[in-house]
Amino acid sequence: MPSPLTIFAKLIAFKLPFAAVCGGGSFFFFPHWWEFVNTSTTDASGKCVPTPVFPNDIPAVGLAIVDILLRVAGLIAIISIIVAGVAYITASGNPEKAASARKRVYNSLIGLAVVFVAAGVVAFIGNSLGG
């Protein structure tokens, strides 16, 4: 019997193809877009050849893009905190500059928290509902 709960489960807990043929690996700290496409093959030289199935693998590719965005968010938050720290150091007693730097740190931490909550809540609900 379909119920709103199953709709919700379907929404966020579609099966993750974790057993990707050539998953893992990364390009400049970022995962490949075929990370979750499980129909990839490797050619003779060991290079990955992703062969996504057209309608069914679109969410998998979107999920890989989300994974890339997670790393981008971490990088930008760290860079922003470092910039704010430098601004705090060079404020040198100027209260306006110090307040600006403090606000910058707060905002980057809030952004990081938003990202972690979004990713974590979805992963938790997906695991507990979809199995």
Added chain:
Amino acid sequence: MAQKIKKFILSLVLLAPLLITLPAFAASTPPNLPVVGTPPGAVTNSGAGSSSTDVGTDCAGESPENCLSNQPFISDINAVVDVLTALVGVVVVGVIILGGIQYSAAGDNPQAVSAARKRITNGLIALIAFLLTAAFLQWVIPGGLFNS
């Protein structure tokens, strides 16, 4: 902004009975769907071997849910709906993460902060709108929105 949130919560409360009573509505689907192409009088010519003509083409003696979801056109639509449903969750999470990136990169600029907050709010609104739409379609369509 506060008024907007109040209006939104009020509409959610008004629509909540729909979500709660959804399984009851799904249980009471009409037993007989009208079959396209056969007039109601044509069913009663009880000739031997005419069983393929009296109830549609594919669904002799099947429940209307199965009959509907076995049609090739309906199953194609179901595949598209499944893919799009999975995409909704992915895209909403992506938008919220983009909003988080925007928040991190906003620095001490209050305008940029409000833009990031607006993006996150819009992502959540999209999620809730999709949930309500899916619930409504689940109630309207006899076999349900998903063929599972």
